[in-house]
Amino acid sequence: MTAVVPPPAATVDAVARNRVRRSVRRRLVITVLAVLVAAAFVVTLMVGRTFYPLDEVVRVVLGERVPGASFTVGRLRLPRGVLALVAGLAFGLAGVTFQTMLRNPLASPDVIGITSGAGAAAVFGIVILSLGGTAVSTVAVAAALGVALVIYLLSFRGGVAGTRLILIGIGVGAMLNSVTSYVLTRAGQWDYQEALRWLTGSLNGATWEAVAPALVALLVLGPVLLGQSRNLSALQLGDDTAAALGVRVERTRLIAIVCAVGVIAFATAACGPIAFVSFLAGPIAARIVGPNGSLLVPAALVGALLVLVADLVGQFALDTRYPVGVITGVLGAPYLIYLIIRTNRAGGSL
Amino acid sequence: MTSVDSVPTPGAALVRRPGSVRFLWLLAVVAALGLLMAASVAIGSRGVGWSDILAALGGSSETIEEAAVTKRIPRTVLAVVVGGALGLAGAVMQGVTRNPLADPGVLGINMGASLAVVAGIAWFGLFSATSIIVTAIFGAALAAVFVYAVGSLGRGGPTPLKLALAGAATSAALTSFITAIVLPRGDIAANVQSFQVGGVGGATFATITPVLPFLAVGLVISLLSARSLNSLALGDELAAGLGERVALARGVAALGSVLLCGAATAVAGPIWFVGLVVPHLCRLLVGVDHRWLLPFSALTGACLLVASDVIGRIVARPGELDVGIVTALVGAPFFIAVVRRQKVREL
Known part of the structure; x- marks a missing residue:
């Protein structure tokens, strides 16, 4: 085959049509996901011990005073719903950022211990230093960045190998989880429900004070991350290729790490490390979108949907009220094993 | 792939310590164990004098100090028994899998035992010590087979990375299931909390005695398989060439280690590293x-x-830290160091 011969018109046509079809599919998936997330969010506001119809919920959200509904929906369910939404978006976004950057589905922040770092720092700040609100978030963010740096440095030995980074991350995560257990022991009475928030994540008792920092962080850092999505996709081709395409590799990587760690740490400070959401969101999004462009937005939406639906299931579908992290953990862990089995079968290097 | 330094041939004189060195180390370790046991009996949130300890060892528990010591004795015995079982089980597992990252905790085997016990208590009302121990060993065996099967799929067989990942993932899955089972059952929560974080506190001789026969069997099987583990370290082909029945040898050794860590988990909960x-x-x-x-x-x-x-009792005064937390804090850095030393190719 020689390059001078122009491809036949039929081929050009097919490529163009294929490209259109892919972008249509991508847009369709994003729209459907957004609608589903919105629906799940509204259902979260409507159901509970008392059912409030859609119009009352909408009026409360718009700021009207509705007897009864104003308190239950406005004060109790709305912060919880918003926290679920924010945390889901944050975990999904950060997870897929790491997975894309390190080119490995196992390299999500919850598997490699970054989320555990934020959680351990948050619980340390609350129990030992008696901090609250923004201070807790700050400690969590600092710790998460520190953990990311430590993992990176520890796995650096003439270049970072993904496999080594993941194993080291698992070790660091195990250590940080025992720090969390240690701090919870120091807290005096071992309250199992409260402990679960910091071990698997829970939305119980969400307040606006806790939600606000996470929301602001997502609104500020999220768009920055989305702005890097093209560069991140290029990084997937390898550093050299990305540089040849005009991407400033180190800068992109630094921005992505700081932003992803930031959103996830703020969210973790509010609701604990919700198990496996950041690990699950990326692969699920990849499955439904197909190889059609950046996964950041779809993965964020999948994350939000996961958290909202898991919280609904945990609250209402079963005899006992489970915190959201238990549900996502029970769903996510088998998927993790499935992913390992599939990769091993395919003979991949993980 | 075996690394050269794990080949116990006469040629590898560097790693084959002379008998006198080994004997000296043996004495040192035994002495250290004795000292540590004494410290474990003497140190706690209530200070005691030597006279109290001697009196308590003699069976007296009249003063509060003597009673405190009386409580610390079974606890020390349990720590010795469980620690010995886990150390031995780890050594056997590293030999069987030829994997430097093998550990009953890392491979998810302890969590398998825990989940089996928790499920047994919650759903089948397990109560007797023996039934709990048997269930734990059963769970440990299931988890071991599962993790080994998942980890050895695909190219290159059970590499350290694949085994460790399969184990970590399995641990995470089992932990979630344990939480999901425990949470709605407040009545048994206190009963089963010890199966989530490992600890030796609150031990009595009544809880230790039933597990001893199982540990003894595991100990004998493991020690008897030492010779075949030496052959296995040469690689499967060479071991077979030396007349070793590889699959059988591996199975027997694995059975021994599963017995040990299952029984240990049944009395002390999951302890990592x-x-x-x-x-x-x-x-x-x-x-x-x-x-x-x-x-x-x-x-x-x-x-x-x-x-x-002992450390857990000192750092968290006046409370105490479950020993499972301490070993994770001490052991995880070690795990990281071992990972760092491996060549990527071998992972």
Whole structure:
């Protein structure tokens, strides 16, 4: 085959049509996901011990005073719903950022211990230093960045190998989880429900004070991350290729790490490390979108949907009220094993 | 792939310690264990004098101090027994899988035992000590088979990375299931909390005695398989060439380690990293011959767990830290160091 011969018109046509079809599919998936997330969010506001119809919920959200509904929906369910939404978006976004950057589905922040770092720092700040609100978030963010740096440095030995980074991350995560257990022991009475928030994540008792920092962080850092999505996709081709395409590799990587760690740490400070959401969101999004462009937005939406639906299931579908992290953990862990089995079968290097 | 330094041939004189060195280390470890046991009996949130300890060892529990010591004795014994079992189990597992990252905790085997016990207590009303121990061993065996199967799929068989990942993932899954089972059952929560974080607190001789026969069987099986583990270290083909029945040898050794860590988990809950750290340390001390390595790992494991228990009592005064938390804090950095030392190709 020689390059001078122009491809036949039929081929050009097919490529163009294929490209259109892919972008249509991508847009369709994003729209459907957004609608589903919105629906799940509204259902979260409507159901509970008392059912409030859609119009009352909408009026409360718009700021009207509705007897009864104003308190239950406005004060109790709305912060919880918003926290679920924010945390889901944050975990999904950060997870897929790491997975894309390190080119490995196992390299999500919850598997490699970054989320555990934020959680351990948050619980340390609350129990030992008696901090609250923004201070807790700050400690969590600092710790998460520190953990990311430590993992990176520890796995650096003439270049970072993904496999080594993941194993080291698992070790660091195990250590940080025992720090969390240690701090919870120091807290005096071992309250199992409260402990679960910091071990698997829970939305119980969400307040606006806790939600606000996470929301602001997502609104500020999220768009920055989305702005890097093209560069991140290029990084997937390898550093050299990305540089040849005009991407400033180190800068992109630094921005992505700081932003992803930031959103996830703020969210973790509010609701604990919700198990496996950041690990699950990326692969699920990849499955439904197909190889059609950046996964950041779809993965964020999948994350939000996961958290909202898991919280609904945990609250209402079963005899006992489970915190959201238990549900996502029970769903996510088998998927993790499935992913390992599939990769091993395919003979991949993980 | 075996690394050269784990080949116990006469040519590998560097790692084969002379008998006198081994014997000295043996004395040192036994002395250390004795000292640590004494410390474990003497140190706690209530200070006691030597007279109290001697009186309590004699069976008296009249003063509060003597009663405190009386409570610490079974706890120390349990730490020795469990630590020894986990250290030995870890050494056997590292030999069977030829994997430097093998550990009953890392491979998810302890969590398998825990989940089985928790499910048994919650759904089948398990009560007797023996039924709990048998269930734990059963769960440990299931988890071991599962993790090994998942980890050995695909190219290259059970590489350290694949086994460790499969184990970590399985642990995470089992932890979620344990939480989901425990949460709605407030009545048994106190009963089963010890199966989520490992600890030796609150031990009595009544809880220790039923587990001893199982541990003894596991101990005998493991020690008897030392010779075949030496052959297995040469690689499967060479071991077969030497007349070893590879699959059988591996199965028997694995059975021994599963018995040990299942029974240990049944009395003390899931404890990570003891089985990882101890064999590595012992290889430095006595070399790679399993006939020495295995008993040494048992002794050193006992030392490590007793020491961790004492540390847990000192740092968290007036409360105490479950020994499972201490071993994770001490063991995880060690795990990281081992990972760092491996070449990527071998992972």
